[in-house]
Amino acid sequence: MRGHPVLGFFAGLLFGIFLAITLVLAGVLPLNSVLVTALPVLGIVYGLLMAGWAPFGRNRSGAG
């Protein structure tokens, strides 16, 4: 992976957890929704996808 998979995993997990909590607290997501469980997993997927894709700073070669 060209990005940062460890960061992507943990940050994605926490992103999903807090997103689920926020949506529940905002009344957007019912507590019994399957998305409450799915969002942390989707967060991990997002973080790992970002780490694998690594679209930022690709033109940095470290030459400088």
Next chain:
Amino acid sequence: MSRRQPSARVTASVLAAGWLVATGAGVLALAGPAHADLTTDEADCQGAVVVTGDDGTDTTITQDTDQATVDPAGSYSGVGSIYGGQGTEARAYEGSVKIDLPAPLPDYGPDSWTWSNDDSTTYATSSPKTGDYDLPDFVPRGFYVPLVGTHAEKGETVCVYEGEIKVDGSFTDSPISLGAAAATVLFGILATTAGIARRKGV
């Protein structure tokens, strides 16, 4: 001759993909809250609580109430019975009511919301159970959360009430809500920065 990255377009695409999670969640979550009331009733369970908010509003919650809205603070008066209040056999009982908050938030149900007796011969409340309440800030405002009441006879649960309660107020009235929103933004940004390519040849 190096090919320049279309960085602006890529950045926009990445951010759009990232927040697709949030948008998708919001769209898919349009289903309404679950219907709920007395889910276990093995003793002709009856109960009623009148909640009087500091704003003067009265809300009555019974075993048949699906949803109720209450003020963040006020007083309550509750009664209940099993088997229609008929019976003479001495028995032990216990019960409680709590607001069942989503993890990692703790459930809220103070000791004053519990009842018990080791040797009772009455099957109905002889005098209403009264008290004051002041819901803490971590109980979210403005949306329905589960309210669960249970009653057990001789250690066996015979009544389970599952309804929903909404505390008057809005999303921004609870620091827990604001903290969760801030953490969402923070970790969303961090997860996005996982896409910064590592330097080669270092």
